[in-house]
Amino acid sequence: MTELYTASGSKVHAHKADIFCRDETRVDWHSKALWALREKRDRAAGSLPEWEQLRLLGSQLKLHTLSHLAQYLEQFEQQCLSNGIKVHWASDAQQHNEIVHGILAKHKVKKLVKSKSMLTEECHMNPYLERHGIEVVDTDLGERIIQLANMPPSHIVVPAIHMKKEEVGELFHQQLGTKAGESDPLYLTRAARAHLREKFLTADAAMTGVNMAIADQGAIVVCTNEGNADMGANLPKLQLHSMGIDKVVPDMDSVGVLLRTLARNATGQPITTYSSFYRGPQEGGEMHVIIVDNGRTEMMKDKILAESLKCIRCGGCLNTCPVYRRSGGYSYNYTIPGPIGIAVGAKHDDTNSIPWACTLCGSCTYVCPTMVPLDKIIAHHRRLKAEAKRLPYGKGGYMPLVGRFMANETLMNTSMSAARLALRVLPGSLLKPFSGAWGKYRELPVAPESSFASWYNKNRSR
Amino acid sequence: MKIALFIPCLVNQMMPEVAIATLTLLEKLGHQVIFPKGQTCCGQPMTNSGCFDEAKNTTLKLLNAFKGVDCDAIVCPAASCLVAAKENFHEFDGSQEAQEVISKLYELTEFLHDIAPIKAFARPVAAKISMQMSCHGIRMLNLATPTEQMGKQRFNKVEAVLGNIAGLEIVYPARIDECCGFGGTFAVDEGAVSAKMGKDKAQAHAATGAKYVVGFDPSCLLHLDGMIRRQKLPIETRHIAQIINDAL
C-alpha cells in the first residue's frame, strides 16, 4: 500500500480499516449491532404499504425546496421574526462559532447544555466554546458517553455504537463514580440521568440541532428519544438552535412526510419519542436560530453533489453499508462517516481515499428515505478526484497503464496466457507474495488452459 | 434468434467454461450464436476508479466490435460488465450506431427472462444451490427486487428462470443481497474490508448446506471461489449458465 500518510498526517481509509479489521470478534459485533438496526428498519418500513411513495415524496419535496432555497429561507426568517425569534446567518463554521459565542458572552453564560447536533460537530463548536471558557455538556446519552471519553461520534444517530457496554461501565466508573465492573445498561443509564439532571438545573443556556425548519410557520422541529432537548430548551431562559440551510421545508405537510420516514429508517421506531416543535421564546426568554451555509451553496453548484443536501441524517445508509460496518466510524477522515459522509466529506479528505471506501453496491441509495443517489455521488467524487489528479493508492500511476493494456488485444492475450501458465505450473507459495492483497486473503484463481477466444477458434470457427 | 456473444475479458481469460456454457445453452435453445472478434475490456476497472480518459480507448474498441454486426441481441453472462459497457458506450459515443448496439445489450438472465424464455428443460439437476444475488445485477439491472425496497410488487428473474428445473432446490444465504466485497480494485485497495466481506458471504453460503453458490456475476464468483478455498468451505461456485446448460 502506497501513500499511507499525507503531509498533514492523516491516513488513508484502507489503513485505518485494516487496523479496525484486526480484531475480528469486534468487527463481527459491530457489523451485527448495525445490521440489527437495518433489520428493524426493514420491518418498520415494510409495515407501511406506502413506503416507496413516501420516499419519492420526500425526495421531491426536498428537491423542490432546494431549488427554491432562497425563497423558503427568507420566508422562514420572516415568520421567525414575527414569532419573536432572532435569526442569524453564518457563511461558515468560524462565523457560526463566533455568533454562538457572541450570544452566550452577552448573557454571561458559563454552562451550555446541548442536544444532538451534527452541525455543531461539523463546525467543531465544542472546543471553540471551551477555549472561551464555556462548559459545553452534551446531553444525549450517546453523545455524553463519547464526550466523557473525549472521542468524536462514530455514527450520526448512535454516536457511541463502537463502544461495548463494559467499556461504558468502566468509563462511567472513572468519570461518574459508578460501581467498578458494573455494566448493566439500566444502572448506567440511571447514573447518567442523575448526573445530567444536575447539569440541566444549573445550565445558563441550551442549544439543539434542527431536524426541520418550517418556512411558513417560523418554527423548528427537534427529534429525540430522551427528551433531553426539551429539558434543555425549557429550563434556561436562553435557547439556541443551529441549522444548515438544507434543513428548511415548506410547510407542515412536508414535515408530516419526513417524520414518517425519519425514525423508521433510523432505528425502526414509528416516530421518535419526542418530536418537539419550537415556535418562539419562553416568557421573558430569548430564542435564537443560526442558519449556516458552510460549503452547502458551493455543493449546490454541482448537480450530482447537490442531491446530497436532500439528506435528513437518519443514519440508514451507515447501517446498511457493508464497508462502514466493517471499518468503523473513525476510518473516514470526516465527522460524518459512511456513504453520506463520503458524499459530503470527500472534498475535505486530504488523503483522497474515502470515495474508494465503497464497492458501489448501491444498497444505501435504496435505503435512503429521500432517495439521495449515494452510489452515483460517490462515483462522481472518484471522477472529480481523477480529474484533479488526486488519486489515492497509486492509481494515478498505474491506471493509464491498465487502460493501455486493456485496449491492446494482442498484448492482453499474450500476457494473460503467460499469467495462466504461471498460475498452473508455479507453486502457490512462489506466486502469492506477488499477488498483493488478493493472495494475502484469498486463494489465487485456478487458471484454465486456454481463453474462450482460442477455444472458440478451435471449436466453432468456420 | 441471431445472438452475438459479449464475453468480458475476465470471463474470456479466466473463466472460459462460463462462456462455453453460455454459447452451448443458447445453441441448444435453437439460437444462432456468433462471437464477434476484437472484444476488449468494457472499461469498468478504469471508470470505477474515476479514470474516464484511460477507459476511453478500450471502451470504444469494444463498441466497435459490435457496430454493424448483424444480430437480434447481444448477450453477456456478466451483469456488472454489462452495466459498465452500457454506461461507458453511452458516455463516449453518442452516435445512432452506438445507440443501436446499446439497445441490443442483454445480460443472460435478463435475456432468458424478458426476451426469449426457455419453454422446457430436458434434464433434472439434483442439487441444492445458494443464490449469489450480486449488487449490480439486482440494483442496476433490476434482475430482482432488492431487500431495501418495500412493497408487494416483488420479482426475482433469476429464480423465475431457474425455478422450472426439476430437482433443483434454490436457497438464499443470510443477508441475501449484501455485497460480497469484490468491487473491482476495491479487492486490493481495501484488502482487509473486502476480504472480511468475502469471508462473511462465503460462510453465509456454506451455512445453507448447499452444494453450489450460483450467480450471474463471474467477478463475484471468482472472489467467492478464492475465499471458499482459503476457508476450506464445503461448497463450490457455479455460474447460472452452467446450471442451465446442464438442464438442457
Ligand code: SF4
Ligand atoms: S443519505 Fe439518506 S440514508 Fe443516509 S443519512 Fe441521509 S437521509 Fe439517511
